[in-house]
Amino acid sequence: MTRRAIVVGGGIGGLATALALQRIGWQATVLERAPELGEIGAGMSQAPNAMRALAELGVAEQARAAGVPTHSSANLRAPDGRYLQRARPGDASALLAFHRADLHRVLLEALPAGWMRTAAEVTTVRQDVSGMTVECDGMELSAEVVIAADGIRSTVRRQLWPDAPPPRFLGRTAWLGISEVPDLPGSVTLGPGGYFLIHPITRGRAYWAYVTTTDAPGIRYDQEKAEVVRRIGTWHEPIPALIQATPENAVIHIDIHDVEALPTYIRGRVALLGDAAHAMSPDRGQGAGQSIEDAVVLAAALAGEPTVEAALRRYDAERRPRTQSTARGAGKDGRRLTSRAAHRAMVTMLRVVPGPLWRKGIAADGNATWRWQPPHLPSSAPRH
Template sequence: MGSSAVVVGGGIGGLAAAIGLRLIGWEVTVIERAPVLDDAGAAISLHANGIRALDALGVGEVIRAAARPQYSGGTRNPAGGRLARMDGAALERELGTPIVGIPRATLHRLLREALSPGSLLLGAEAASVDRSDPARPRVPLGDTVLEADLVVAADGLNSRLRTQLFPHHPGPAYSGSTVLRAITERPVDVRGDFELTWGRGAEFGHIALADGRAEWHAVLNSPAGVRYPDPLAEMRRRFSGWHEPIPALLSATRPGAVLHHDIHELTTPLPAYVVGRTALLGDAAHAMTPNLGQGACQALEDAAVLSAALATEPTVESALTRYDTERRPRSQSVARAARLAGRMGQQLTHPLAIALRNTALRLTPSRTTIQAILRHANWTPPSLGPLDATAPYPCPPERP
């Protein structure tokens, strides 16, 4: 069994993979192309499966301490009418842990702090993997070459390593939606820990954070590449007349804090997540739309499964085969479900379709809503063997 790895990409998935590999005794080097880590970004929700993966990697408690549990909220229409209610306490009873909200910058920082000192290389871009020696892949970095037993390609949506390994794959496709988001500059009195509002071809949501501030996001049907001279002013215009706390959230936001990104996904699934001794992970393997809040959670699952396979399988090859077998079907299924959720949610534009959806949501029992969340969130990480950092969870077996 090998004992050294190069992780390409210092995002959530790459950092989590490095933590897991270090936990099982591997030497790890993380390559991040950004020369400076400015910790930009908004915030995310982590479902039980993501939290459990973090527990398996030994960092769950420190993440929980920095996050805010989500117990209240749900889905509304632009006038504020309730479409569905989120019962966070019921989810916690089922899963043993609530959904939590945390700034991405905080999550990144805490994951970096769990790495070995000196293991993160900034300003280093890996464009390819040299696989001429099947047992010792090499990553060229200018005049330097890093050699290891394993390369983890966690280099994101526009992964250069994925392009090298699968040159005929079409790559990411535009989803038809664009997202603007920010964290408020000051605390805001919001009425729910997490809430979504669905209008015609538009969604506005917020996540309440532990320090009283809140993250908001606005998802719009839009051609790719559209940008606004004043994004915050455009959001105030676009969501004028929508219910509180949407105006309050926008008023509490500094104009320069608004981020704007088009949403892309891998609509064509990869035929494998492993080529030789290179494993793809996170968005490089299965970039998905954010409609289920599962993108980061699936990357964390990848990291936990990869670490467990390498800790318990007899060879790197058998471990990577197991990783691909376990991760590809599940993550690609979640990606399909997220795409469908977007089409039935924010992307709807026909008034009759919107009315039918809203009526169906109002009539859906709370238990059915919980079951829909459990379908993806009720996941238990595999054992890391003698180094296992997981704890048992009071939950039923995973739903099919």
């Protein structure tokens, strides 16, 4: 008998979960509240750990084709343009950069027809003797297990983890944009109190982000682009050019939040996954990557354990330590990268670290987060 799951949320975490379930022979229905899936968001990078998880989902090749190698961690610069560290010509990069919509599309295209339902907002999840029931726009759907991948403001977390605090504001804010500027190598410019990230993405575009501190969430400006220019318009090229090349209405301004460490990601036959479980500060570029890892580990546990309950316990035990320590590290990086007090020491350190040593640390196997190996999924679906 085919085993069935409901996945709440059709972001990167939800789609990765559905694909992972497909690979172990389950069926999944993905319920996504948005009426349609468009060019949402800006850019992101994926590290070797996430690329290995994507390979386990059978979409490594498509993902590589949708991404562009970026040297953002290798090219570290000061606002006047000086290099604190610099990639050498011909260096390989461990990171791939994407337009978020491109990576999302890779996952969506690999999903069996009919698994994704849009304009489907989940309001309630109930457990009864026969399994799980989800209420969604006046309909009821049933399955053996519910995976809540409904993002940082998860409805399922609010309902089933009533004691969990709401997302926590981290005192940082970010402006993001996509510009039609081709062939940039990727870089991070470290200024006092904030940093500017550039990733090359497909079709001759660049993704940029400026992250800095702010006193309170919700502060907005009539002209967001002019505000970024006012703050960092004198930084080295191509920063001013990139900002100017972004249409005003395409500049995204968001405040940075995370989810405080939860004591468990599971309740009965419900599991939280991705940002619903462990939304983190974006400074390590790991949030979506961790959600893809979650998906593979969850499916491996469902395939390997005798009961759903045992599988969810294994998922919780394996994923909580790793995701919560990654989130702690990301929070620390975010504070350090935007701290005026830490700026001078960080720049001094980066100028004296020998180049080969720095480059070793950002090689594919350079850190514990990137070295992660996925469990092997006992595949019942053809690899793409």
